[in-house]
Amino acid sequence: METKAVRFGKKLVxxxxxxxEGHNFCTGCGEALAIRLAMKALGENVxxxxxxxxxxxxxxxxxxxxxxxxxxxxxFENTAAEISGVEAGLKILVxxxxxxxxxIIFVAMGGDGATSDIGVQALSGAFERGHxxxxxxxxxxxxxxxxxxxxxxTPYGASTTTAPAGxxxxxxxxxxxxxxxxxxxxxxxYVATACPSYRFDLMKKxxxxxxxxxxxxxxxxxxxxxxxxxxxNLTIEMGQLAVQTGIFPLYEIENGRYRLNAxxxxxxxxxxxxxxxxxxxHLTDEQIGSIQEMVNEDYAKLKEKVAAFPM
Amino acid sequence: MSRRxxxxxxxxxxxxxxxxxxxxxxxxxxxxxxxxxxRLAEMVADGELSAAYIPVESEHSAxxxxxxxxxxxxxxxxxxxxxxxxxxxxxxxxxxSMRYPVVMTVCNRALSAPLSVWGDHxxxxxxxxxxWIQVFCQNNxxxxxxxxxxxxxxxxxxxxxxxxxxxxxxxxxxxxxxVILPEQSEVDSFLPRFQxxxxxxxxxxxxxxxxxxxxIYSETKLAQEVAFRxxxxxxxxxxxxxxxIFGRYYHPVEEYETENAETLLLTMxxxxxxxxxxxxxxxxxxxAIGLVSLRLWRPFPFEExxxxxxxxxxxxxxxxxxxxxxxxxxxxxxxxALYDEEPRPRVVGIIGGLGGRDMSEEDFEYVINRGKEIAxxxxxxxIETVGIR
Numbered sequence: 001m002e003t004k005a006v007r008f009g010k011k012l013v014x015x016x017x018x019x020x021e022g023h024n025f026c027t028g029c030g031e032a033l034a035i036r037l038a039m040k041a042l043g044e045n046v047x048x049x050x051x052x053x054x055x056x057x058x059x060x061x062x063x064x065x066x067x068x069x070x071x072x073x074x075x076f077e078n079t080a081a082e083i084s085g086v087e088a089g090l091k092i093l094v095x096x097x098x099x100x101x102x103x104i105i106f107v108a109m110g111g112d113g114a115t116s117d118i119g120v121q122a123l124s125g126a127f128e129r130g131h132x133x134x135x136x137x138x139x140x141x142x143x144x145x146x147x148x149x150x151x152x153x154t155p156y157g158a159s160t161t162t163a164p165a166g167x168x169x170x171x172x173x174x175x176x177x178x179x180x181x182x183x184x185x186x187x188x189x190y191v192a193t194a195c196p197s198y199r200f201d202l203m204k205k206x207x208x209x210x211x212x213x214x215x216x217x218x219x220x221x222x223x224x225x226x227x228x229x230x231x232x233n234l235t236i237e238m239g240q241l242a243v244q245t246g247i248f249p250l251y252e253i254e255n256g257r258y259r260l261n262a263x264x265x266x267x268x269x270x271x272x273x274x275x276x277x278x279x280x281x282h283l284t285d286e287q288i289g290s291i292q293e294m295v296n297e298d299y300a301k302l303k304e305k306v307a308a309f310p311m
Numbered sequence: 312m313s314r315r316x317x318x319x320x321x322x323x324x325x326x327x328x329x330x331x332x333x334x335x336x337x338x339x340x341x342x343x344x345x346x347x348x349x350r351l352a353e354m355v356a357d358g359e360l361s362a363a364y365i366p367v368e369s370e371h372s373a374x375x376x377x378x379x380x381x382x383x384x385x386x387x388x389x390x391x392x393x394x395x396x397x398x399x400x401x402x403x404x405x406x407x408s409m410r411y412p413v414v415m416t417v418c419n420r421a422l423s424a425p426l427s428v429w430g431d432h433x434x435x436x437x438x439x440x441x442x443w444i445q446v447f448c449q450n451n452x453x454x455x456x457x458x459x460x461x462x463x464x465x466x467x468x469x470x471x472x473x474x475x476x477x478x479x480x481x482x483x484x485x486x487x488x489x490v491i492l493p494e495q496s497e498v499d500s501f502l503p504r505f506q507x508x509x510x511x512x513x514x515x516x517x518x519x520x521x522x523x524x525x526x527i528y529s530e531t532k533l534a535q536e537v538a539f540r541x542x543x544x545x546x547x548x549x550x551x552x553x554x555x556i557f558g559r560y561y562h563p564v565e566e567y568e569t570e571n572a573e574t575l576l577l578t579m580x581x582x583x584x585x586x587x588x589x590x591x592x593x594x595x596x597x598x599a600i601g602l603v604s605l606r607l608w609r610p611f612p613f614e615e616x617x618x619x620x621x622x623x624x625x626x627x628x629x630x631x632x633x634x635x636x637x638x639x640x641x642x643x644x645x646x647x648a649l650y651d652e653e654p655r656p657r658v659v660g661i662i663g664g665l666g667g668r669d670m671s672e673e674d675f676e677y678v679i680n681r682g683k684e685i686a687x688x689x690x691x692x693x694i695e696t697v698g699i700r
Contacts (some may be wrong), residue, residue: 045513049379052522060521063530070511073520074378074405080374085337085379085387086511088363092334093385097360098504104513122375125368 028232051110112153197239229278321346327458373569384510393420407442412465429667430480463526572601
């Protein structure tokens with residue numbers, strides 16, 4: 001039963017689909033939903049650059065394309081550099097009078113691998129140069145398209161094919177790289193986390209980031225039934241649990257000031273989330289306990305920041 | 312009024328980019344190319360050139376930003392050398408495969424290891440196969456002329472391919488020579504405005520860079536090769552138009568004193584001018600010797616080259632690079648290009664000038680003498696070199 005707010009909210013969202021039907025994403029793909037929602041928030045006046053990954057591979061098998069907007073893909077690690085060229089190119093053509101002035105949103109999208117690993121240099125450069133663009137990271141927490149290999153966004157204790165759980169390993173032995181903090185450290189005007197389970201929040205953030213001048217970074221948790229190993233009908237619930245356990249808090253950092261979008265009075269225990277996913281099935285109760293402590297610690301640190309630098 | 316100015320080849324290339332009214336410059340500094348991005352940055356900062364200057368954080372990003380700029384229809388220019396060209400290697404392959412007409416000056420520099428900032432052709436030879444139109448400059452005038460010409464050819468709607476202009480690091484990039492700079496109006500009559508037919512724009516959404524499953528990849532590569540080979544027509548036409556307006560005519564293969572030559576020396580780049588002095592002296596002494604130089608390297612000028620060496624008995628190829636395990640790369644290609652010719656000269660190869668080691672007139676005397684010796688008696692050596700201890 002939809003709430004009135006949801007019913008009303010849906011009327012504000014375009015029914016147009018900029019990601020066309022007939023793509024190749026897995027059933028229940030959180031990333032596909034995230035992209036679809038983001039595109040509705042962005043509209044048609046965009047030029048988009050996309051990294052190699054699930055997003056690109058599932059949408060453009062030559063000679064087909066799922067994109068109803070201008071779209072560019074070249075390589076894996078250079079999306080931010082590519083969009084820098086697009087942005088600078090279009091702006092100078094307008095400045096030189098070769099093109100009429102118009103509002104175009106420059107969008108770059110990439111997975112966690114493209115963003116926090118191989119592409120972090122290019123992204124840092126684009127942030128530092130202050131290009132007018134929004135970078136959306138679709139984080140499914142591993143290199144999913146090539147077969148679930150680990151990335152720096154893979155959470156502690158998750159099993160992937162290149163950091164598998166085994167007799168002598170818990171799987172990922174490092175903690176998730178805080179790409180949101182890295183983006184914020186560049187001093188860019190807008191940074192946010194989002195999740196397709198909270199669709200209006202996601203769309204609002206994408207729209208906000210797209211509309212303001214300068215670089216914006218939106219980090220979207222994209223639950224992946226294939227890689228996280230859960231039943232494909234649970235994607236929305238998975239995203240909700242990630243937020244409700246404090247594992248993936250929803251917050252914004254605007255010019256260095258923090259806003260926590262959802263702060264439940266009591267967080268759910270991480271076990272409720274971890275136990276639904278095959279990538280964590282090897283964890284003992286003790287290990288889950290350690291993860292609970294880590295999450296508590298990180299959440300507390302975030303709340304400190306929110307208290308110290310409120311919006 | 313065209314004017315005669317003293318310029319380094321770097322500055323000559325930058326001047327050409329400026330007169331071409333480039334829209335986007337995306338470059339990362341690397342010795343010995345640095346004077347190019349520096350000069351362009353200066354021009355933009357002073358309002359001499361209206362362009363977006365993107366000070367990227369690496370060469371990989373430099374070429375990537377060029378792709379983005381070209382994709383939206385901006386006239387795009389960059390420059391690099393040695394390690395920088397290697398770092399952007401995968402991206403340069405994408406530029407040609409996606410038919411983006413970027414123009415790039417490469418100040419040829421030796422590849423590491425050991426680290427060398429000095430000139431040789433190993434960086435150029437590492438990108439033989441990547442599908443860019445490639446030319447080699449002999450002097451600073453060519454650095455200017457060929458950069459300007461590069462925009463005309465690369466951006467031609469029947470070509471739409473990126474163009475690499477090679478010039479020797481330090482020997483040309485940092486040496487001042489007189490360069491004739493044309494009038495802006497002459498440049499404007501030579502170089503039409505860039506109208507990229509597939510520019511990304513919300514008015515006409517397009518997908519650039521879909522992935523190619525096995526069912527289609529081969530066809531895209533064949534199409535690319537056909538387009539690349541066919542660019543020869545516009546390459547030559549572009550040079551004709553250039554000559555008609557600016558008075559300097561260029562050809563895919565330069566022939567120097569080749570009439571009735573029994574022996575021919577083949578060189579590329581700035582050492583050609585040193586070699587020419589030796590050719591002159593030996594001609595004066597009555598030797599039937601000449602020189603050919605490949606100005607156009609890719610697409611390989613098979614026709615012009617075979618014609619140029621027809622009638623020679625010996626062809627001595629001087630390489631400024633070792634292709635490890637194989638020998639001189641130009642030597643290998645040239646021999647292959649002549650394999651089916653009947654008659655064909657005896658082709659021998661000698662390597663030198665690596666990592667900035669200079670080639671003197673004496674060195675070229677050695678090359679010619681040794682080359683003739685090898686042609687007659689063969690060689691016992693694993694590899695023939697000049698000036699290497």
